[in-house]
Amino acid sequence: MRPGCHPNGQEGRNSLRRYLTTFIMNRKENPIMAENIAELNEIEVQPANDAELELAKMRHSAAHVMAEAVLDMFPNAKFAIGPAIEDGFYYDFDLPRSLTPEDLEQVEARMRNHIKKAEVFTRNEVSREEALETFKDQPYKVELIKELPEDETISTYQQGEFLDLCRGPHVDDTSKVGAVKLLSVAGAYWRGDEHRPMLQRIYGTAWNTKQELAEHLERREEALRRDHRRLGRELDLFSTNEMIGAGLILWHPKGAMVRNLIERFETDEHLKRGYDLVYTPHIASEETYKQSGHLETYAENMYSPMDIEGSPYYLKPMNCPAHIMIYNSTIRSYRDLPIRYAELGTVYRYERSGTLHGMLRVRGFTQDDAHIFCRPDQMLDEAKAVIDLADYFAEVFGYRYEAYIATRPEKSIGSDENWVRAEATLKQAVSEMGIGFKIDEGGGAFYGPKIDIKFLDSLGREWTGPTIQVDFNLPERFDANYIGEDGQQHRVVMVHRTVLGSMERFVGGLVEHYGGAFPVWLAPVQAVVIPIADRHVEYADSVARRLKEAGIRVDVDSGSDRMQNKIRHAQLQKVPYMLVAGDREAEADAVAVRLRTNENLGAQPVSEFVEMVTGLVDSKSRELQ
RNA sequence: GCCGACGUAGCUCAGUUGGCAGAGCAGCUGUUUCGUAAACAGCAGGUCCGGGGUUCGAAUCCCCGCGUCGGCUCCA
Structure with missing residues (x-):
């Protein structure tokens, strides 16, 4: 999390990408896991039961078979890692040339050969020295071996001609690898580091039976048919335009109608629930973002300033500084609190070109943003009220959801007392609302803990949903206070929250959730x-x-x-x-x-x-x- | 930003070795006036993403840029 305000919730949309994102996040957040490099070469999924474990084992074995096939074609290939992932597997290679789709067919054909031959997976335990000698021509393996903990047992697996550093487990022999299909080649940085070599990653999917494989491919087709970019064009909802610029959405009348109906609904609902509407400008002076801290820590997401009579002004990346100024425009009494400012605030953030994706990842978007200013003793009720609102919206749009509470990261600001109280309050709020939750250990923002709610759509995919974030940072930086019963100044508690996220992302997601068949109340033409x-x-x-x-x-x-x-x-x-x-x-x-x-x-x-x-x-x- | 692929009519796509820019659908016009997922005919529609280069000649080959797609990184 960045300092300042709430997240924009811009995750990848498909399950694979989301899964990988999550995986990498977990690596970063869990240094013990990250050190355990051996695991990187094995099974990345967390199997929930024996059947899933067996499936993951088979998929990981499929990755080895694929590596074997690639070795057939490229005897000098350098091998990186090849784990099982959700629905399949991948393996990263360093090859003398770029792979083509035809290569992929050939790899797959060779894989089928190896599978037919029922090559036995043989495990060997070796010393560190033996391992280094065995893989001396494999620089990525050498790097992995060198980083294994001292007491780690080092093992290799061999099937046919292919020998790999791997902790296992594997299926007995290659004939146990099920129905496999290779899906794509993509670039991937060695160990996810953009400063390290770009490898070629082959993604594949593997299932126990041909039937299951066919069903999986059909699910992919269905997701493709529901793709909001395709439906957006077919149903004339939105477009982008090369001249206007990448990542900037043009809402056509029908898309605008859907959006407006949602906005009217959500605005009415906020008014019913005690929010006040505010409007704030799209630009603000450099001073604003110096004081908010955005220029220290969020500058890379902000566009270059424009000059206004010699003073630099920035397009706003977030709405919170302006909202806090409204709060600070007069002296506040404890009797005034809570104050809830809501705005459909349009923000602009620099996203690198390669990350843009339809309406889901854009450079200009409108958040259903709100900031709640309250006393510490009001935090619980406020959090519960936001959860209740989120629950209501989820129900209206037909999403199931899951809740996560993200706790204090290593690098953070604020007193222990504040953190403990805020985390406890968020947990209590979720519990009292009768909602189960998972803990995202250390996943909070450096300035405060948060509740993340993920919507689950009709295809079972996760979408970033509501977030509720406690912020100890901005009230400090902007000296936001209220006069308490004791006549003294007290620091106000600030909660950032969105329910829908951004209109672009939410409507894009909704298009896929409904497959373009909007419920009557949202259908642009009824x-x-x-x-x-x-x-x-x-x-x-x-x-x-x-x-x-x-x-x-x-x-x-x-x-x-x-x-x-x-x-x-x-x-x-x-x-x-x-x-x-x-x-x-x-x-x-x-x-x-x-x-x-x-x-x-x-x-x-x-x-x-x-x-x-x-x-x-x-x-x-x-x-x- | 990085790796790879791609960019031809509104959409989906074809275009051979460098030699006159094509189809289907959509659109428009006319005919048809029909009972629950495609009537018939005609017409029109092009900066072949943009710029530069090679060539007698470029949609086609080369360079640069922009955009899109699959990923990575980022974001959360």
Whole structure:
């Protein structure tokens, strides 16, 4: 965490990438693990049960088989590490040339050969000296051996011609490796350090049966079909533009409608829950970020300053300094607290070009930001109230979620007393809300502990959700106080929190969660009226007028297409309702209601349809009837 | 930022050895007036990502830049 304010929550979107990110994070945070290099060459996943352990063992063995195949093709290959990961494995190689997709096919073909031969995995324990001698031509292995703890047993595994430094375990022989498919080649820094050599990493997936492999590949296909970048274009929600610039989102009318509906909902909800709305500028003077500490520790994420009559000003990367200024604009009494400032605050952060990703990782975005200023004794209730809000939003959007409490990192500021109290308070808040949580040991910001809530979407993928962070830093830096009952000045407690994160990221995630089929209350177009022939257009228009009066977002498809094609078109746009209007309907003041689920509800009086839809909208139902 | 791949019509893509810029869908126009996922015909649509170079000639080869994608790093 950086100093200053709450996180933007910009994690990779797919499970593999997220998994790896998490893995690397854990390495950094756990020096004992990080020292245990041998483990790097084995199984990175934390198996929950025996079956998962067996699967991970098989996948790790698959990595060895892949290395064997690569050795066939490149006798001088240098080998780095090849662990099992979620759904599969990878191995990093240093090769004389870049791998092509054709190479990948060849590696896979050779792997199948080795698997067919049932080569036995043979374990050998060797001394450090023997190991160094054996791997003297393998600089990465040598580095690993040298860093193994003194008392570590060093073992090697061999199958066929391939010998690797490895602690195991492995399957008995290569025939036990299941259905394998190589997925991609990518660059990866040796030991994740951008100052060290770039290796070539081959990712593969491996399953016990062909059937499971096929199912996994189908899940990948499904994720691809739901990709918000693809749906964003197909449903005309947003775009980016090379001229405008990378990482800057253009919200088209339909995407803007979805966003606006969410913003209205969330703003109303905040007002109901005692937040005050504020607006703050997009730029602020250098002084601001000197005092907040951003220029000390967050400068690399900030854009170069612009000159205003000789003074440098910065595009804001966070909203908190401005909010704290509003707090400090007058003397506060303990009676005024808590004060909750909410703002859909648009911030700009420099992200390196290679990290940009659709709407999920961008350079300009709008946070549903809020800062709560309270007394220490109010922290518990405030934290609980935020959790309650998060729980409500999760329910409305149909996410399950998991909570993590991130505790004090080694490098941190603030008194022990403050930390102990804040951590205890956050734990108590989560417990009292009846929510299970995991501890992210040492994962807190240096300026305070936090609660992270991860949303789990319809495909079981994790998304950064609400965060609640206690901040001991900014109130100090900006001398933010209140007058207590004792007439003395006291340091105010500041809590940063977002519930949705950023609108870009949240809507992007929501598109994938729903697969583009928004619930009725969020659908940019809720219904399309489909006149069967030209003579029905007038009636269709009159239906549309009545629906619009009732607040329903409706289009009339009065083109010359046949009804079938109009239905197809509305269906592909994932419009919830297709209202067919022909002679029979015009006669009966009705519409024939077809759902995007292909269900046909038959003819309904227009008034009945309006009632049904407004009911579903008011309740924010995810059902269509 | 780094490694690799890619960039041709709104979208998906083809384009041979360097020799006239192509298809399907979408769009527009006309015909058709149809009962639950694609009527028929015609027309129009191009800075072949941008800039520079090689060449008689560049979408094609070379260099630089921009963007996108898969990862790494970063972010959390």
